[in-house]
Amino acid sequence: MTSLLQQITDYANRADPYPLYAELRKTPVIHDEDGPYVVSTYHDILGMLHDPRISSEARNLSASVADDLQQPEETSLPPSFLRLDPPEHDRLRGMTNRPFGPPHSPRRVEDMRPELGEIVSGLIDGLTDGLANGGRVDLVDQFSYPFPVTVICRLLGVPREDESRFHTWADTLAASLDPAPSEDRSEQARVAEEAKTQLGMYLAGLIEERRKSPRDDMLSALVTNVGPGGPMSTMEVLSTAALLLIAGHETTVNLITNGMLTLLRHPDVLQRLRDEPRMAVPIVEELLRYEPPVQLLPQRTPISDIEVHGVTIPKGASLWLVLASGNRDPQRFENPDRFDPDRKDIEHLGLGSGIHACFGAPLARLEAQVALAELARRLDNPRLVEDPPPYRRNAVLRGPRHLHIEIDGLRP
Template structure:
């Protein structure tokens, strides 16, 4: 197996629109491949399911970017507040990860999330109320984006009217493509985001409410379980992670259904298939693409390939979730698929904290769209849909037509 790095062609519109033929060849070529990924960074891609599942629970692989030998990875974090950005749940390992996750885990249990169902349904209906009279919409801009933004904003206690600002700052910090991000742009966006969060937390301190940010302030000020930088970093992570992948789940799920009309008809006929359909959307074209990064704490062997200490290892969940050794007929969208232990939410101690909330939002969003927007169809040819270029996959816009005036 050649160990010359292969370039993931993020500059190629055809790859961005549909990377899976390229991925299939990459997986067939070998279980571990060196590659140049988004932003020009080099990583070792773990391409097959069993190896990826094991790697996600391997204590020799760290989530802490300070374990990376490539200094560019740390340098791409905002320079003005790099240390606190390194101390989030996403980028920490036990015992710090355990401490931080425990502070917020109770807000995202299945029971707590189930209690949010009426409110999520109400937000979903309100957003669709605004578009059903028109007979056309952009289901990303008008629906898939504001739905999870509103839900996580209410859960945290963030004014939803501020969403355009924090979305703009978030995009500047995390959007990926073939070229490295501009450090000055990233840093400026983070300074604005930090200033916003600092002022918001001051308001919460003065007038605490029954939201998650108020609870975290209590953990900071009274229980001393967070310092101020950790509090701000936690607020940022929860706000951004609470919506950015769910937007893509809803958008990509709707695109998949529109591209597979037999599956769309099946789901319309039997809405009870929806929970399984959400799992299939996550497997078939999940929002994290190509996968989840880890860093080797020591020299580590994966699938017979020795990977050096400090290397970036990208557990390519998008490739693993179409591995024919694990999923029969993996290139086919099948909303009735039963055995579907996909890796879209990760695995192990870093398994996505917000998975129950994302599933709920995805189910209610897609069920309500199918119920209230009859004769749903793309308003443009599929080839004209634009997709996000790397790291987080989903349609940038989703123009559709439907019969106006759909009821509840």
């Protein structure tokens, strides 16, 4: 009999995993034989995201679990702060935040709003090519994918002619996060390591350029600013820049694409957004609950035995936190399977919580708000070509691989 966890990671269920999550919540902690311990209810997940006994470092997995998971050896770049525990996590995250957000750079993200609008407008203008093809466009390839990679490259200070290379590296490295890959894990690890090496070599050259001639970009700030924890080493800058690329790209692609798919399935909300652009703010928050781009966190482990609902999760065990299941927990949210942008109590798990809450959340929110508001305003009579659309294979970063829609034209 196929286990619930196998069904959740099975690509056949990618289009709608939510009925499986409902089954999962009936047993708050599931452990199938030698597999991971899976936690699926809102309050338990939230508690673990804030529990200092839960580690994000792979080295804290027991040797047998690490062998079973075939953890790839890190050879080209050290772990980013996302995969570190305090105090190193706090030091690196704090230094990364200095050029990104409050209190040292309080307007870094907000000041990008005009540039985000220009990028979005240019990409939407480019959709006119699809009008010659019966009005059919692929919103992923023509909009959702190029938008975030353009933004993160400009934030870091990557030359525009190199943005396409980042697209390829981001795609490869994001695929390596899948806990149930469609191909041999050793081959997947090899391909991911090769992409990581190429990315590292490219960034190393860019870092040296910025050391010699700093500019007004985040990469220059990372290599020149000295925070309370001392300057970042070159390798720390490399791993941080790589994290910003992957986390700042793939999740936002899925947030925008899931968002547009949801709006097309709820034409009344789409019309409200067209009439009231300020609705973009609550719509994006509800999307982060209803269709979160990060469905689960598969790389956690306790550093001591912990007990949850009478189940002992042993030190060094593999622990999965199913954020998307927690977001649909009826013990936390009323009518959780209903998409409701007027929802008042919306403390979702879509961007995580605790010390590892999404670092780029302010930028991701703003990108999605600008993108969805402008798509709603400018697309004339958008409609889905196929529903459900084809999804990416990745069970962690869930979103459509293509979103084919038809439009009658573009509004000015």
